[in-house]
Amino acid sequence: MVAALVLGSLVAVLLRAEAGRGPGPADWAAVRFTLVQAVLSALVSVVLAIPLARALARRRFAGRRMLVALLGAPFILPVIVAVLGLLQVFGRSGWISQALGWAGLPPVQIYGLHGVVLAHVFFNLPLATRLILQGWQEIPGERFRLAAQLGAGPRAMWQLLERPMLAQVVPGALAVVFAICLSSFAVAVTLGGGPRATTIELAIYQAFRFDFDLGRAAMLSGIQICLTGAAAVFALRTARGEGFGGGLDRAVRRWDGAGRGTKVLDGLVIALASSFLMLPLLAVVLSGLAGLADLPPAVWRAALTSVLVAGGSTGILLAMALPMAVTVALGQGRMVEVVGLLGLAASPLVIGTGLFIIINPVADPSGLALPITALVNAVMALPFALRILVPRASAVVARYGRLGLSLNMGGAPFMWRVLIPRMRPQIGFAAGLGAALSMGDLGVVALFADPERATLPLQVFRLMGAYRMEQAAGAALLLLALSMAAFWLLDRGGKWHAEA
């Protein structure tokens, strides 16, 4: 169904197009820049995420749960709000530049390829960290116990447990971050400092709005999808290893990393990463506080709409992701995961336009704006949900599958009694991420907008468009709070996280 949605809308756009020309030099330049920034962003995000996830996996401290939850925040902010927050910290007149100014140094030069990568790392480091942290959590507590009994130090622990785990988890995380950065547009052009930073998505925009060349838009979107497909296949091919077998679902205790050096190192990693991620959020919060007091009623209505859309979207997401995850776990189709990643690959503009072409003859698209938004949000969150659900589902099936068969357990009882209870934390995490993503997504609703049923991100955008920057900042803070609350509630729903 996902493939149908993504490819169907692409085909719909193509069918409406006249025969076009092939990609020109400007398009290839866009493809090149897109690839370079996406590869760099994915590498930097994941390389930084490994020590952070490791530190978070082996330390327990007050506020750790809060920190892990807050880490999700950059990912779910509307892009425009996050960019403004980032620039309040790293911009020409941002906090860091001001501090440098006092020291008599020139301001930070943020605009350029490094700025694009910095922003993408800001968005994706948290996601990569959560995905990798989950890898650590899937190592059963018994393995750590055994390793500790055998006297394994940090190095041996790395050799025996952590490196094999990373070999399984890292390619998937790389592919997801790469796919997200492929369709980046507003971040790339704003922080890239000008037309040098033209991405494929911007070229699609140009083809669609400027030249009304649907064929070119569809062709460029096709290139995007191929690149994402290649990344997905790469991830599946390189992710190897046999897994760690099952444990007794006991709470994990760690005996390693007690030395002072590792403690200081972990503390430093956590402190640095959290200040990098939290400072721009703080900027968003600070600039939002003033506007929060006099939010117009339209914003509260939009907030309610967004909560409903997020709820619907989360339901659709789980209904799609769980069966897909089980299918993959039963070894009946690795390609399902590749299809899942497609949701990220397709340009929202092309999906929206394609859906419009499909729906328009049948029904009024603007009347369906909200259901469509919920559906498209769910499809876009699907790759994340699958990355979260599939490893755990595979582990559970590997551990309990034969037992289930020997007890003559059918599919449904196995799913309800064995699989789902053991996947609660992952389901909670996936649902929380899905809800938060849907809440923060401006996406297709902007293409179908209906004046009476705006979502909160759309209202933020409209407030900014009407010069009301202060109220927009207030509404953005409300959005941040709602997204975090949804994420927190659903993620907490899977209680097993309490310790891990």
Added chain:
Amino acid sequence: MKYLAFAAGVLTATATLADTPELTVYTYDSFVSDWGPGPLVEKAFEEVCGCDLKLVGVGDGAALLARIRLEGARSKADVVLGLDTNLTAAAVETGLFADHSVSADYTLPIAWQDATFVPYDWGYFAFVHNADMTAPTNFRDLAASDLKIVIQDPRSSTPGLGLLMWVKAAYGDDAPQIWTDLSDNIVTVTKGWSEAYGLFLEGEADMVLSYTTSPAYHLIAEKDASKAAALFDEGHYLQIEVAGKLAGTDQPDLADAFLAFMVSPAFQSLIPTTNWMYPAVTPVDGLPEGFETLITPGKALLVPADEAAALRDTALDEWLTALSR
């Protein structure tokens, strides 16, 4: 998918229940927002028309035209409001628009003659800055200064395209040189107006591309006189926003009535403080207090609609070449 089918069913059912005639107007998103003219216009027109005015927001001007082309002759829209003179020639070419019969005493800086489109507001593009700064008086001064500016990408933003046409109209064949000289003044290029204006307000740049009317918002709505627009002596590029009737409308009389209403005082008096532009026909009681403080450019620049498309592509190539170096 069941849900979608169900929702579709419900919506079609309610649509057939309506008995008052419905006029559908496609416009850009900021027009229909709670802070734009949309809600007030809807109320005012429905008081006189005995109809249901349905405003549908579609991105910005360029997205609006793309939508109409996508829907073609089957479009549900009766009127399209929000194209500008950079887009009208392409719009006429589609053959989807019908001629109008509206006449009014326009107070535009240029004479208006167009069989298809009726103007409803206009404004000049300008660089907005903090009032305590001495602003440059033309592009050459600006390029020679250390001032930092934020502009919008012409490929995704209407003001961005306006700036492109402004430089081209003012400098012609020298435009590439101007862009090359400006490249070290440009902090960054944003996707749309909101991002650029937000960056300016945060202090990322000394000036931002916007409209001469932007300081009026701060003055009137926020009682803040700290913003000003820079007066450039080569003239300012004009944006004229227009509306037109679709040939395939099932409500031709209502559509005509709406276009006539659009240039009447009831509509025009709403424009200055909701759309923050100049009305196409100044109401008898003049402009709101505060508008008299705005700069008045000595020369209005505008590339005629029929030349705009060809010039646009050249100008974009020059812009890309100069700034990609």
